[in-house]
Amino acid sequence: MFRILQGRWKLAILFHLFGGVDKKCRVMRFSELERAVPAISQKMLIQQLRELERDGVVLRTIYPQIPPRVEYQLTKIGIALRPALRALLAWAAHRKEAMPPSTQNKGDAPRTVFVPKKS
16 A cells, blocks of 8 residues: 555655645646656656556646657546545654754654663
């Protein structure tokens, strides 16, 4: 199940297909996704989209024209992920608020607690 979301860019892609800030699920052309996630290479975007398509999360539609038009949208399974991903975002925001300011963006939060030995 978690394999579906495995990959550095899949959550960013899903965020934009969910509608980003305006939260309306939408159909996006490949070039729109490239602009929406500018740090991703074209090869990686294609790979991540194909994996999401293979897993039934994204529907890919190819229109036979020159140049080819390719559109991506969420399937019913993809739309069903929305509540789970919202909960994950809420958890991340809560976690960030709970962390001391010195560790919020450094990734050096304490992982071990030492308990003194009882005499």
